[in-house]
Amino acid sequence: MAVLARLLVGLALIAQVTCEYGMVHVIAEPGNGKGKDYCILYNSQWAHLPPGLGKASLLQLQDQTTSVLCSQSDVPSGGFNNRIPMVMRGNCTFYEKVKLAQMNGARGLLVVSREKLVPPGGNKTQYDEIGIPVALLSYKDMLDICKTFGHSVRVALYAPKEPVLDYNMVIIFIMAVGTVAVGGYWAGSQDVKKRFMKHKRDDGTEKHDDETVDVTPIMIGVFVVMCCSMLVLLYYFYDHLVYMIITIFCLASSTSLYSCLYPCIKRLPFGKCRVPDNNLPYFHKRPQIRMLLLAIFCITVSIIWGVFRNEDQWAWVLQDALGIAFCLYMLKTIRLPTFKACTLLLLVLFIYDVFFVFITPFLTKSGNSIMVEVAAGPSDSTTHEKLPMVLKVPRLNSSPLALCDRPFSLLGFGDILVPGLLVAYCHRFDIQVQSSRVYFVACTIAYGIGLLITFVALAWMQRGQPALLYLVPCTVITSFVIALWRKELRMFWTGSGFADPNKEWINPTLQADQLSDPPVSLEKTADASEPLSSAPSDSEPANQDNKDQPHQEIGEAHQTR
The missing domain is CATH 3.50.30.30 (Glucose Oxidase; domain 1)
Known part of the structure; x- marks a missing residue:
């Protein structure tokens, strides 16, 4: 599933296009x-x-x-x-x-x-x-x-001229910035929770959260090669591959929707009864009835979109909902461990986006951009299908062109996911250094500004734009400047240690709780020969179970500090 998800992320790196x-x-x-x-x-x-x-x-x-x-x-x-x-x-x-x-x-x-x-x-x-x-x-x-x-x-x-900017740009802006903000916040919070639970000695909680995938430089190189190869293959064999992409999107989006709705359904007070004992595949673990109904709902939504995907009047709403769920799921699952990895990924995809939009017209016989051609669907396509890896909203103005099958404004999933991974990293770093989310807020605002610049460039040039051309500099430079201003650039570049799984994890919530009481230094307590068990160790949460820990074990935790 992870390989298919990465393939969809690659296909999502497309530009905004319109019809004539x-x-x-x-x-x-x-x-x-x-x-x-x-x-x-x-x-x-x-x-x-x-x-x-x-x-x-x-x-x-x-x-x-x-x-x-x-x-x-x-x-x-x-x-x-x-x-x-x-x-x-x-x-x-x-x-x-x-x-x-x-x-x-x-x-x-x-x-x-x-x-x-x-x-x-x-x-x-x-x-x-x-x-x-x-x-x-x-x-x-x-x-x-x-x-x-x-x-x-x-x-x-x-051909009457359309207004320079349409109201649908506002909807796309809200969806994109909202997805990046929610996805980045959720990804950072989930990462903290997983690391804290991993270091708890009393590990008796239910484990459902999906495993994260740490991105390495080798993975970045393989991913970009896959993106380039798939884009070229789609350019030459669009009619043969487009249905495969639609099928993959249906599978991935239904899984993503389930993952996004799971925390909400889990809080419901009813439907906790389980499936009776059986030997059926996927049912032998006796899932809860409410989770089974949730899975059926997510699959049904995906199938409805797949069947009615070309109904321009309303199918775009389902596509956007599934697309947002897919982006949130990917932001939660894919993890960039350092700012160095973030910068490498964003710069490589920045070059990829600019090359396939602005350079490929000089290399093709038709003089068209490979990316824009694939995004809009080749004019000689016999299927007339469109790739689903975009947020799409129809034009909302009242021009005479309202008689037409309204052209859509599109924003590729890649223009959300790629900067969103940096936003998620910023949130994790905020929690690590307890910086009141200054990195997260600044990077999210920078993403919104970059998206506004993209819309202005689109209106000015009246042609498809590589959105990463504007989003990458805005987000990367802003994050760099904040780290430099706070004198945390070295820590920010290397991940401040949370990239190292062997480094001790401090739960900021518990630490804040401890600071609400009169501060008690472990060193001072040791000097006063008071029992160490009366002060919670920084290396683990302060809970009732700590009272049962041997005096020697807590003393060892203090010595390792």
Whole structure:
């Protein structure tokens, strides 16, 4: 399960992307009656559409839906003569269709698709040859045009500008920062609890917590190689691998949801009865009824998402819930033991993110970024599936593009997990040095600032951004400066000793309790020849069981200090 989880984390390192939607305004040929807008999907690399209806040319639409416009025989005798032909999709490439239309005098091309709309793609050379726009129109909208306006209509193609920032950015920001804050706090608290229970001599508590995985430099290298390999494989074999990724996500997210809800269900006062004795696999340990019901619930949620994942109206809510649970689970499970390991991981993934977004367009034939291509789904994909390793929220503005299948704003899980591991480390270090969570709070705020900078860069450049380009410097530099300011850089860099499993662990909660009473020094007590058993040892919790410990054993604990 750990290997699959790491694979999903690698696939989560993707950028934020959007689709290119436009509008076709239709009015009846005789008269200037009220028109109607329909959604189209276009590729601006063929030709740009004007930003407003007032700047668009109103041209006659020529209905050629009885043909697919793949050969000269499909062109009417008089050509298209400054009109926009409407043809069916299929039998040849978009380039062949639009080239024929342009050669025969068309001013644009509408391709009717019975399938899900995809941006009409081509390569850089083909884009340079074409000077007219080409767009896809759904078959349903084509039927509505014919029914409402007949076959003699005029149309205008345009692409209204979306607002620079959408309200969905606020939702994504809250989900991302909230997940990082909660995950980092939970991971640090769980780590302290595990270490304290490990050093307790009276170990009679129930053990359910998942084991953590300490990340080593070798693991970081292997992980990055896996990320690169999987991304390239998806670029070339997307249709063959996308269903495997969806299946893995369903399995991992259901396990993660169970792990996140377990502490809450465990507190319920009912459902504690257990399954009767049996020899069935996974049931022979007689799990509690409430935990069995929780497992069924988590699996059901995952299956519902898997079946209805392409329902854009509501499936994104389930995907985000499962994604947040997955991120929280990974932040709790994966542990970076030192700031040195944190810096190494974040810097390597920083280079990885920038390379696959900004450098790979110079290495691919299409001139597209490998990461953005995989994140959005290749335009020539036959499955039209999307990778689920993102938080997604639909556009919430009220522009004319609301008629379209609303484009989503996306944020990859990797943009949450990678900085989140540093936030979790900061919380553990806070507890170790009792710094009132200054590292944790500062790093979380730095993450939020980095995410805001990412959104500003996205709005300014109007293209997918490698979020780690902004998140890594903000979080790493902030953590470094705080450690330098507090003169704890050496301890922060090496982990202050809690990276060493053999070092004695001090429970800060108990220590704070001890300080509430008049302080009693062990050295002073020894000098006064008072019984050492009256003062709790710093190496273990002060509880009733300490009274049963031999005097010699506590004295030895004092001597080892």
